[in-house]
Amino acid sequence: MSTLLPKDELLQFAADQPAPSANKPLRSWPVLVVDDDDEVHAATRYTLTGLTLLGRPLELVHALSASEARAILAQRQDFAVALLDVVMETEDAGLALVAHIRNTLALTEMRIILRTGQPGYAPELAVFTDYDINDYRTKDELTRTRLITALMAALRSYDQIRTIAENRRGLELIVRAVSCLMETHAISQFAEGVLTQLTALLKLSLDGIVCAQRGTPDGEDMQRLFVVGAAGRLARFIARPLDQLEDQQIRLAIENTMAQGQHQFDARHTTLFLGGADQDAAVYINTVQPLGNGDQQLLEVFAANITACFSNVRHVEQLNFAAYHDALTHLSNRSHFILQLDAATRQGMVDPVVMLLDIDHFADINDALGHDVGNALLVAVAARLDSRQLPDCTVARIGADVFGVLGPAGLLNAQGIFSLMARPFEVGEHLLPVTVTLGECPISRDDTGFVLLKRATIALNLAKRNLHGKHERFTREMEADTRWRQEVIRQLRHDFHAGKLVVWYQPQIDMASGRAVGVEALLRWPDGSGFVHPPTVFIPLAEYSGLIVEIGDWVMQQACLAYHQLIAIEGAPRRIAVNVSMPQFRAGGLTERIATLLGSLRVPANALELEITESIAMDEPKVVVSSLQALRALGVRIAIDDFGTGYSSLSQLKDLPIDCLKIDRAFISEIAAGRGGMFAETIIALGKRLGLTTIAEGVETAEQAGFLRALGCGEAQGFHYAEPMPLQDLLAWVQQR
Known part of the structure; x- marks a missing residue:
């Protein structure tokens, strides 16, 4: 933020003026000005020339470098004040000149004011200690008044020191x-x-x-x-x-x-x-x-x-x-907490443990009630954690809504923290219930504070992914699993950018006519030796890392390019289904990117079907529904994948802009050895009542196909009809049919 100052407060740069003569009849204050910037010298002359301070005029002597100043000081050493730039020939030229003045020349009475145009080269506190520096300012803050005030203070200090040097023992x-x-x-x-x-x-x-x-x-x-x-x-x-x-x-x-x-x-x-x-x-x-x-x-x-x-x-x-405290709560911050963990490894605390606490759904509180209420809640949580209810424990704010607690295991445990957080928080006019997720790590003398915090974070992240628990205690296996996950993500990112990922296609068959009416685009990751990484492993990691957004756009593009090769074959399917994940919705702009892609590649919108899982549609409907409505308005078909495995209600389902229900393969596998598929039958009936197409996934036997056909299932895909295959194999398969 800039500061508006009166015009006479600013250091104004003017043309060079001749320095006052050194042989003036009136005794003057000799001031040495050292700076490698001509404009600074000009501004200093403009501000100080002709000025009388403490009854005496100023005599300005200028040097454009530290070496030139040394030469001047070799000839005369009666300067009352030195105005020194910090950075000149070198980054520490000014500080080296200070050392020369104090140590080599032993000029202890001269007052020194350091100036710099580069605050990043501010001298350490030890420099002030060692060399008796009067003041240190950046050039921007040395306005005319401040420069004169600093100089007057330095001159008064110099004069008094000189007087006392002659008359007083002090x-x-x-x-x-x-x-x-x-x-x-x-x-x-x-x-x-x-x-x-x-x-x-x-x-x-x-x-x-x-x-x-x-x-x-x-x-x-x-x-x-x-x-x-x-x-x-x-x-x-x-x-x-x-x-x-x-x-x-x-x-x-x-x-x-x-x-x-x-x-x-x-x-x-x-x-x-x-x-x-x-x-x-x-x-x-x-x-x-x-x-x-x-x-x-x-x-x-x-x-x-x-x-x-x-x-x-x-x-x-x-x-x-x-540097070491959180501005909002005044607790220790992450950096300070790491130092406190370091100290805990050296101290004699009995069975110490570090615990991280994450406030569940804190973003929802911010969105619904505003950041002021969110901040007030954080302060309230900090106060409760830092209260006497956790004696001998150290509390810190590690991140936005994450707190760290360090203490003996006998006092610090998950059940105690849950109990402490059970009572709602009074925040202004709101009474807010809060639940938390905990990650815990025992402290050993062989670990650093950084490592301990990292391990507690691993436990916390695992607890947040666990739908059935709110607390995890770190084990070595977690760290190994985390390293493996990061290595897989790194290799996946490398292979994607190296063009090693491929898209395969599995036909979707109309059960009444037996003809192929669509294909599903499926991402595959071969490693070059014949092994194909399981999608159930690497796709969740791609979603976790955010890489799925970039990969998803690429798969969409490949599917649109494959469409043009398919329509060149008579009787080929005219619809391609592509899976879309939650990170792609959260990234924003999904509708616009798809519309642009369809337009640039001249693919009709009704040729594209987007598949989303039931959990995506139900977990964050506000994020998803508006995008689905816009996509459906373009003409894109929408299908619910793996239907029946989530927890959707009928009221939610009827409000979704969808065209198709895909029956999860787990329900199809129940149709075997004369046993019927009760859930598959229920979903097919539901689809008919809602006017939706139903597609059965994972159809592997003629028995399953016949059962589904008898129930009136619209379409099917699975090994009974065709396995997923590369595009060239798909084109050959279509031509043969």
């Missing part, structure tokens, strides 16, 4: 304090270091000192003050809201300092104001007696230096929180 302590404080990675550690350094600086006892900031590390409750560091009798208030502090004098002093945004020197206490870019803090010191001018000046210098530290440490803490 210089080394201040510099050492800043370096130590910059090593901290958390506000609490930083606050503790500030308090320790202040007591040493003023020779006070470590008691009655407190450091407070606005807001919590996760960015919440930014209007409230919190204690982030305290000493002596006040230490027990760390991490608590300031308004819970019993000493009213301390509360009022900090609140007043934060409101006014400046230091407060009172007769018996001092309050320092630390103003960061987006975060303020105050340090209260019980000095017992008034401070002298020297001590006041020393504290101001100390505060000026640690303010930059405070902002940097605050940003590091915010980044760490963002």
